[in-house]
Amino acid sequence: MKNLIIILMSVCSLFWLPPQVLAEETSALNIMEKVFYRDDGLDSYSKVEMLLVDKKNNTRGRILEIYAKDYSSLIKTFLEFTEPADIKGTKFLSIEEEKADNTQYLYLPALGRSRRIVSSQKNLAFVNTDFTYEDMQRRRPEKDTHRIIADEALNSRNCVVVESVSNDNTSQYSKRISWVDKESDVVVKIEFYDKKGKKIKEFRVNGLEKKDGIWTVTDMVMDNEKDVHKTYMKLLEVRYNQGLGDDIFTSYSLEK
Amino acid sequence: MLKEITKIIKLLLCVFTFEFYFAGFVYAEENKDVEWEHKNAIRARIYQDIADNNELEDDVATDLLFESDNSLWFMSRNLLFKADIEGRIETFEGYDSATDSMFRIKEGYAQFTKDTHTFTAGEKIVTWGKMDDVVILDRINPQDFTRFILEDKQDRKLSALMFKYDYSPGDWKIESIFKPFFKPSAVNYFGSDWAVFGNLKQGVSDGNMAQAKKDIVSAIAVEEQDYVTDNNLKNSEAGLRLTNKFNALDYSFYYMNIRHALPVLKERTATGNLVKQYLYDPSLANLNALEAANPSGDDYILERAHPRLNVVGADWETVIGGYGARGEIGMFWGQPYLREDFSYVEKDVLSFGLGIDHTTANDIYIDFQFIADYVMDYEGLFAQEEIAKQFTGSVSKNFKRGIINLNLDWAYSLSYQDLMLNPVVEYKFINGLSVSFGSFMFMGDSTTTFGAFNSKDLIYAEMKYLF
Numbered sequence: 001m002k003n004l005i006i007i008l009m010s011v012c013s014l015f016w017l018p019p020q021v022l023a024e025e026t027s028a029l030n031i032m033e034k035v036f037y038r039d040d041g042l043d044s045y046s047k048v049e050m051l052l053v054d055k056k057n058n059t060r061g062r063i064l065e066i067y068a069k070d071y072s073s074l075i076k077t078f079l080e081f082t083e084p085a086d087i088k089g090t091k092f093l094s095i096e097e098e099k100a101d102n103t104q105y106l107y108l109p110a111l112g113r114s115r116r117i118v119s120s121q122k123n124l125a126f127v128n129t130d131f132t133y134e135d136m137q138r139r140r141p142e143k144d145t146h147r148i149i150a151d152e153a154l155n156s157r158n159c160v161v162v163e164s165v166s167n168d169n170t171s172q173y174s175k176r177i178s179w180v181d182k183e184s185d186v187v188v189k190i191e192f193y194d195k196k197g198k199k200i201k202e203f204r205v206n207g208l209e210k211k212d213g214i215w216t217v218t219d220m221v222m223d224n225e226k227d228v229h230k231t232y233m234k235l236l237e238v239r240y241n242q243g244l245g246d247d248i249f250t251s252y253s254l255e256k
Numbered sequence: 257m258l259k260e261i262t263k264i265i266k267l268l269l270c271v272f273t274f275e276f277y278f279a280g281f282v283y284a285e286e287n288k289d290v291e292w293e294h295k296n297a298i299r300a301r302i303y304q305d306i307a308d309n310n311e312l313e314d315d316v317a318t319d320l321l322f323e324s325d326n327s328l329w330f331m332s333r334n335l336l337f338k339a340d341i342e343g344r345i346e347t348f349e350g351y352d353s354a355t356d357s358m359f360r361i362k363e364g365y366a367q368f369t370k371d372t373h374t375f376t377a378g379e380k381i382v383t384w385g386k387m388d389d390v391v392i393l394d395r396i397n398p399q400d401f402t403r404f405i406l407e408d409k410q411d412r413k414l415s416a417l418m419f420k421y422d423y424s425p426g427d428w429k430i431e432s433i434f435k436p437f438f439k440p441s442a443v444n445y446f447g448s449d450w451a452v453f454g455n456l457k458q459g460v461s462d463g464n465m466a467q468a469k470k471d472i473v474s475a476i477a478v479e480e481q482d483y484v485t486d487n488n489l490k491n492s493e494a495g496l497r498l499t500n501k502f503n504a505l506d507y508s509f510y511y512m513n514i515r516h517a518l519p520v521l522k523e524r525t526a527t528g529n530l531v532k533q534y535l536y537d538p539s540l541a542n543l544n545a546l547e548a549a550n551p552s553g554d555d556y557i558l559e560r561a562h563p564r565l566n567v568v569g570a571d572w573e574t575v576i577g578g579y580g581a582r583g584e585i586g587m588f589w590g591q592p593y594l595r596e597d598f599s600y601v602e603k604d605v606l607s608f609g610l611g612i613d614h615t616t617a618n619d620i621y622i623d624f625q626f627i628a629d630y631v632m633d634y635e636g637l638f639a640q641e642e643i644a645k646q647f648t649g650s651v652s653k654n655f656k657r658g659i660i661n662l663n664l665d666w667a668y669s670l671s672y673q674d675l676m677l678n679p680v681v682e683y684k685f686i687n688g689l690s691v692s693f694g695s696f697m698f699m700g701d702s703t704t705t706f707g708a709f710n711s712k713d714l715i716y717a718e719m720k721y722l723f
Contacts, residue, residue, distance in 0.1 A: 052657065054656075054657070058686065059686075060686055082293075084687070084688055084722070085295050085296070085297070085688050085722035085723050086684065086688055086690070086722045088295050089295070101504075101575075103504070110408065110410060111383075111388070111410070112381070112383035112410045113383045113385075113386075115573070115580065115582075116506055116573050116574065116575055116580060117575070117580060118575050118577075118578050118579065118580055118614075118615070119575070121578055121615055123617070124615060124619060125619070125657070127658075128654070128657040128658040129657075229657065246426070247372070247424070250424065250426070250427065251506070252422075252424045252429050252499075255383075256374075
């Protein structure tokens with residue numbers, strides 16, 4: 001089951017981490033599992049406008065197309081930048097496996113071929129956005145310990161606030177605090193904390209609506225407080241359950 | 257007849273490209289089933305030679321390049337028409353002043369996909385192999401070396417007429433290529449700073465040597481072998497690649513039956529070897545030796561040899577921890593060389609390359625490659641050791657989220673101690689405009705690849721606009 005914006009999904013998934021001790025923790029895990037496994041379509045196509053804004057309010061826009069498909073134990077995502085010209089043709093393929101490291105390929109037009117890239121360097125920025133490669137991956141709930149820390153309204157949505165800490169130190173973050181919308185099971189806000197426990201980034205959903213019966217984030221921002229930089233993402237188009245073929249999600253399709 | 261057919265094909269491609277360019281947008285707008293993708297670039301470079309050690313060289317050169325890449329997709333028919341064009345104006349200021357211009361179709365082909373089958377026909381560029389900016393198995397297309405390596409490998413590639421069929425049912429795929437005619441790499445031997453023998457002829461002609469010696473040098477000529485340049489099916493080439501993956505390892509196997517695209521000079525007579533000896537080492541002693549041999553007629557004629565090569569190879573790529581690793585290996589039967597007496601000879605060669613890349617915690621990208629060639633049945637060869645070893649690599653770092661980019665490309669031959677350095681700093685403005693400042697430095701003995709241009713140390717400024 002896939003949602004529109006991979007990044008969205010990944011960001012959202014970061015927050016779907018489970019607990020282990022008490023009923024409260026079990027409940028927190030359940031919440032994050034509901035987030036992770038919620039219906040976001042068997043496959044999806046989305047077109048997204050990305051806006052990078054620096055501290056002087058200089059902006060750089062990008063358009064990207066995202067194809068995603070759920071294979072139950074596998075999730076495959078294909079992404080292509082279509083604008084502007086200096087990044088046009090850059091393609092990215094991610095294959096997320098349940099019990100293995102992710103496989104990622106990057107196609108750069110200047111190289112003329114796709115290259116398998118290191119997915120373990122999660123703290124690096126993805127194509128100069130405020131999203132890291134870790135943010136680009138859906139993090140499975142069982143990789144974290146979750147704890148409900150509050151129940152509060154956010155932008156008129158009733159949310160459960162869940163704190164998630166990595167079980168095995170595989171995250172670049174010391175913890176994440178997620179606001180999960182009770183109605184849609186979508187994470188509508190996340191705070192990211194570095195290893196020193198300092199808040200460094202905040203992800204916010206500014207638009208959430210049902211498309212084809214599926215809760216879909218239509219507008220969001222990753223606010224990098226450390227670098228005073230923001231990445232906005234706005235959904236221009238989305239289509240679910242189109243019966244996407246498998247041929248898109250191969251390294252061969254990157255080079256076509 | 258075949259020549260005429262080739263001309264007609266090229267003419268049709270030209271017409272098609274123009275139609276494409278001017279009508280593509282309108283057509284795509286009117287037909288929702290049709291999608292027109294395009295990308296244009298204007299690039300202006302100015303080079304300054306900073307090593308004033310050869311009066312015949314150009315002091316300043318400019319290079320204005322226009323590129324337009326166009327793809328027209330007929331979605332419901334799974335049909336793609338590709339038409340990329342390139343135009344260029346260059347000026348050279350120095351010992352002489354000159355202007356050169358060029359227009360060509362960079363790529364022009366049609367591609368049809370049906371399920372797992374893809375058919376392509378036309379002038380196309382193919383990238384095979386896993387190594388960056390070096391050639392081991394990436395031999396389907398010839399390259400343009402008339403500017404040596406001032407352009408990256410992908411930009412140096414020349415399209416070639418081919419028919420390509422790909423079968424890709426899943427993670428594995430087969431690619432087969434048939435090129436009906438041979439197209440050699442573009443190399444100048446005389447008359448430019450980047451020619452193999454530079455401005456040797458002009459230097460002798462304008463110098464104060466005896467007229468007899470000037471006449472000898474003037475008579476030297478490098479010619480293409482007729483049977484090679486004829487668009488003859490006997491010159492056809494073919495390639496096959498099988499690609500698959502095993503766990504985290506991507507790999508491919510290759511077979512190619514091709515011609516050696518980069519020419520090697522072949523003598524018509526034994527005296528021709530003395531001609532080559534003088535060209536590669538233009539000393540007065542070697543010219544005297546040539547003069548003493550009383551050259552005439554075919555003695556002066558050297559032919560660009562492009563012998564047929566049989567190639568079997570493999571490449572692989574994986575990720576090990578935080579490192580990307582890749583490699584290529586190829587066995588080449590019939591690679592051309594010159595013996596120490598400059599006579600032409602063909603040898604079997606085993607080549608392999610290993611590459612590792614890594615991005616550090618502070619986002620510095622480092623790429624390192626090792627390439628080695630082993631010449632079998634070795635005998636004394638000119639500028640070629642039995643085992644030749646070379647290192648290449650790059651280091652890059654961007655600042656301000658890719659607005660400022662630093663990059664250093666380098667190559668060093670362990671066997672011949674020649675070196676190339678290409679540092680560049682780039683600043684990207686908003687809206688596709690960027691400026692760069694860079695340098696090319698070549699060091700080494702004059703008989704080595706980079707050392708041959710050791711008098712050409714350049715700095716350059718570039719302005720590029722992508723739209």
